[in-house]
Amino acid sequence: DTAVSQTPKYLVTQMGNDKSIKCEQNLGHDTMYWYKQDSKKFLKIMFSYNNKELIINETVPNRFSPKSPDKAHLNLHINSLELGDSAVYFCASSQAGTMNTEAFFGQGTRLTVV
Amino acid sequence: KQEVTQIPAALSVPEGENLVLNCSFTDSAIYNLQWFRQDPGKGLTSLLLIQSSQREQTSGRLNASLDKSSGRSTLYIAASQPGDSATYLCAANYGQNFVFGPGTRLSVLP
Numbered sequence: 001d002t003a004v005s006q007t008p009k010y011l012v013t014q015m016g017n018d019k020s021i022k023c024e025q026n027l028g029h030d031t032m033y034w035y036k037q038d039s040k041k042f043l044k045i046m047f048s049y050n051n052k053e054l055i056i057n058e059t060v061p062n063r064f065s066p067k068s069p070d071k072a073h074l075n076l077h078i079n080s081l082e083l084g085d086s087a088v089y090f091c092a093s094s095q096a097g098t099m100n101t102e103a104f105f106g107q108g109t110r111l112t113v114v
Numbered sequence: 115k116q117e118v119t120q121i122p123a124a125l126s127v128p129e130g131e132n133l134v135l136n137c138s139f140t141d142s143a144i145y146n147l148q149w150f151r152q153d154p155g156k157g158l159t160s161l162l163l164i165q166s167s168q169r170e171q172t173s174g175r176l177n178a179s180l181d182k183s184s185g186r187s188t189l190y191i192a193a194s195q196p197g198d199s200a201t202y203l204c205a206a207n208y209g210q211n212f213v214f215g216p217g218t219r220l221s222v223l224p
């Protein structure tokens with residue numbers, strides 16, 4: 001049973017389109033994240049949600065909008081896709097605020113904008 | 115600003131060698147530090163987690179140490195194998211943000 005699952009795994013789309021990536025965790029964690037891994041493989045946080053509330057919103061274009069319908073889900077919607085949005089997007093979850101908090105990551109969604 | 119660096123950026127060793135990967139973090143107010151492995155085109159696999167109050171954690175051939183006051187962690191891999199070839203990432207946990215280093219790309223040659 002996959003702990004953090006995200007769909008789709010691959011997404012190829014044209015510039016200007018709107019797309020969504022879904023993420024679900026079955027670990028009972030209270031915090032979920034979206035990370036972006038660029039072409040240089042550097043992982044950088046985009047958003048962090050705790051109990052459905054936005055905690056961290058890094059410098060991300062407002063074309064990116066996270067939506068957390070409940071604690072177990074954090075979806076990422078992207079409007080007006082641009083070539084520079086091509087990257088791998090990872091969803092993660094953790095039980096925040098404790099020393100033994102471990103982050104669990106999904107398998108990633110490889111977004112290619114053409 | 116919370117930043118994490120890793121050295122070396124890449125490492126190529128013959129099979130059987132012991133090796134050390136280094137991770138440094140600028141803000142020592144971490145909850146813990148986590149080491150991950152990433153294979154090409156794949157997700158992140160958690161290897162070890164060291165709590166801020168701990169000095170060391172071991173799992174099989176892997177040993178991770180933490181010196182919180184100096185902002186450093188090392189991952190020691192004993193008797194390396196070709197299957198260890200991957201990118202190794204460290205992440206400093208600041209509560210609701212895991213700050214990642216750029217990774218060390220390891221190649222173990224048979």
